[in-house]
Amino acid sequence: MAETKNMIVNMGPQHPATHGVLRLVLELDGETVVDVIPHLGHLHRGIEKLAEHKTYHQALTLTDRMDYTGALINNLGYCLAVEKLLDIEGEIPDRANVLRVCLSELQRIAGHLLWLATHALDIGAMTMLFYCFREREIIHDLLEEVTGARLTPSFIRVGGLADDINDKFITKTTDFIKKFPSRVDEYELMLTHNPIWRKRINGIGIISQEDCISYAITGPVLRAAGVSYDIRKAQPYSGYESYDFEIPTGTTGDVYDRYTVRLTEMRQSTRIVEQALDRLADGPVMLDDFRYTPPPKEDVYNSIEGLIRHFKLMSAGYKAPEGEVYMSVEGTKGELGYYLVSDGSENPYRFRVRPPCFINLQALKDMSVGHMVADVIAVIGSLDIVLGEIDR
Amino acid sequence: MEFSVIVESLKSKFGEAITATETFRGQDIVTVDKESIVQITTFLRDDEELLFDMLIDLTAVDYMGRTPRFTVVYTLYSLKNNRRLRLKAPVAQDVKISTVEQVWKAANWLEREVYDLFGIEFDGHSDLRRILLWDGYEGHPLRKDFPLTGRPQTAVYR
Numbered sequence: 001m002a003e004t005k006n007m008i009v010n011m012g013p014q015h016p017a018t019h020g021v022l023r024l025v026l027e028l029d030g031e032t033v034v035d036v037i038p039h040l041g042h043l044h045r046g047i048e049k050l051a052e053h054k055t056y057h058q059a060l061t062l063t064d065r066m067d068y069t070g071a072l073i074n075n076l077g078y079c080l081a082v083e084k085l086l087d088i089e090g091e092i093p094d095r096a097n098v099l100r101v102c103l104s105e106l107q108r109i110a111g112h113l114l115w116l117a118t119h120a121l122d123i124g125a126m127t128m129l130f131y132c133f134r135e136r137e138i139i140h141d142l143l144e145e146v147t148g149a150r151l152t153p154s155f156i157r158v159g160g161l162a163d164d165i166n167d168k169f170i171t172k173t174t175d176f177i178k179k180f181p182s183r184v185d186e187y188e189l190m191l192t193h194n195p196i197w198r199k200r201i202n203g204i205g206i207i208s209q210e211d212c213i214s215y216a217i218t219g220p221v222l223r224a225a226g227v228s229y230d231i232r233k234a235q236p237y238s239g240y241e242s243y244d245f246e247i248p249t250g251t252t253g254d255v256y257d258r259y260t261v262r263l264t265e266m267r268q269s270t271r272i273v274e275q276a277l278d279r280l281a282d283g284p285v286m287l288d289d290f291r292y293t294p295p296p297k298e299d300v301y302n303s304i305e306g307l308i309r310h311f312k313l314m315s316a317g318y319k320a321p322e323g324e325v326y327m328s329v330e331g332t333k334g335e336l337g338y339y340l341v342s343d344g345s346e347n348p349y350r351f352r353v354r355p356p357c358f359i360n361l362q363a364l365k366d367m368s369v370g371h372m373v374a375d376v377i378a379v380i381g382s383l384d385i386v387l388g389e390i391d392r
Numbered sequence: 393m394e395f396s397v398i399v400e401s402l403k404s405k406f407g408e409a410i411t412a413t414e415t416f417r418g419q420d421i422v423t424v425d426k427e428s429i430v431q432i433t434t435f436l437r438d439d440e441e442l443l444f445d446m447l448i449d450l451t452a453v454d455y456m457g458r459t460p461r462f463t464v465v466y467t468l469y470s471l472k473n474n475r476r477l478r479l480k481a482p483v484a485q486d487v488k489i490s491t492v493e494q495v496w497k498a499a500n501w502l503e504r505e506v507y508d509l510f511g512i513e514f515d516g517h518s519d520l521r522r523i524l525l526w527d528g529y530e531g532h533p534l535r536k537d538f539p540l541t542g543r544p545q546t547a548v549y550r
Binding site: 040041044046048049050053084085087211213214215216218227229234235323324325326328335337339349350352358359362391 | 448
């Protein structure tokens with residue numbers, strides 16, 4: 001009997017199936033995975049350090065650049081944290097809250113579509129990419145029309161929104177959400193009962209509820225394991241408690257369950273957008289508080305007081321009271337938290353992001369050991385990681 | 393669950409180790425002695441009433457100029473009670489704090505990140521390596537005496 005030994009294989013950081021610059025060192029016994037060692041940090045830009053040197057207003061732009069597939073939700077989480085710190089969270093205008101919900105849910109659908117497209121592509125179903133990007137383009141066009149940017153909008157601001165929406169947005173979004181459920185049916189037709197798809201992902205990457213909780217896994221991965229924890233329900237923000245939607249959960253916690261959970265979430269998000277558009281009433285989209293929010297543009301251009309107020313807020317920023325807050329929102333990947341410590345100055349003393357991808361990825365080893373190399377790809381895809389957020 | 397109930401049960405069990413409690417903007421903060429961090433976190437996780445079963449976040453703050461210099465911050469969440477709690481443990485420079493890896497698995501990478509960016513060492517950690525920066529890197533970027541721009545050291549690339 002010849003002596004055998006395990007092989008070490010380097011996967012990434014330039015591997016298309018690692019969703020960015022994730023580098024894995026795999027120890028293989030034949031084709032079976034024995035050990036997985038992730039090496040992170042290839043995209044580390046020091047966002048937390050940078051933010052400590054920016055004003056609260058400027059630091060907002062950094063949040064776009066973490067999870068760039070869910071930028072508006074990142075903006076929202078940060079703004080909620082600053083609003084809590086400034087103690088103005090209860091004063092946000094209704095229209096702003098409704099639009100925040102509407103935009104976050106559109107962003108969530110776009111994020112899930114990108115996940116489905118790339119996840120299916122990794123596993124070999126290339127057609128899904130074209131189907132999903134067809135709808136994702138529509139959402140990004142909508143977001144571009146409102147925010148002016150496709151990926152890094154910085155549109156949700158402390159105190160409300162940067163600008164109001166136009167009427168075109170409402171008609172186009174109504175159009176889209178009418179069409180979208182049938183598009184999800186199309187995806188299901190192609191994948192859910194497809195024997196190849198099911199063979200590839202059924203029973204792969206199982207993680208138990210206990211492990212999920214111990215690893216602090218959140219988002220669709222936790223819900224696929226059967227724990228119905230969603231911050232939109234558990235600790236609602238921006239008026240989510242008044243919307244009617246359900247939290248889908250899985251039973252076994254394998255890759256297939258994560259797939260079905262996310263697919264159902266897209267349908268639920270469509271419902272939320274629909275309700276949000278229904279209750280959209282006229283009103284301001286920005287809180288008028290001379291201490292923290294810029295004045296309306298007419299004032300800036302036509303009055304010296306408005307100009308001064310705008311100039312002071314944009315150049316010097318505002319001082320936040322001393323203290324520390326933690327606020328979290330349900331991002332596309334899980335609990336996205338912001339922990340801000342203020343020393344009473346214009347800059348956050350400590351700006352900490354609780355990155356859901358980073359924490360979810362930690363369980364990759366537990367999910368992949370014992371499976372084949374090709375299953376590791378399926379597991380990474382099912383975790384829905386974005387390296388911009390993991391490395392920050 | 394009322395915050396006072398949590399504080400009461402912590403104080404009756406650990407007494408002196410609970411050094412301060414505070415509520416800011418409706419968020420509850422308990423400052424504890426770093427020596428008993430493992431016992432306190434284990435108690436918070438296992439107590440049938442409290443049941444803080446998730447370590448949502450673990451991070452640190454560098455209060456340069458204060459003694460002790462650092463504070464390790466634990467954000468806990470209880471699924472059963474739908475409740476959050478923040479634990480803070482002040483740690484002096486070049487002093488170790490015990491790992492809570494045995495209490496929650498999530499602590500492994502989070503403590504590595506704090507070690508990487510702040511240079512706080514966790515006693516008993518199974519795999520205390522840098523996680524975001526490379527192994528030969530000198531310095532800890534999130535410390536307040538680390539410059540924002542410029543090169544604090546000549547980088548050694550692998």
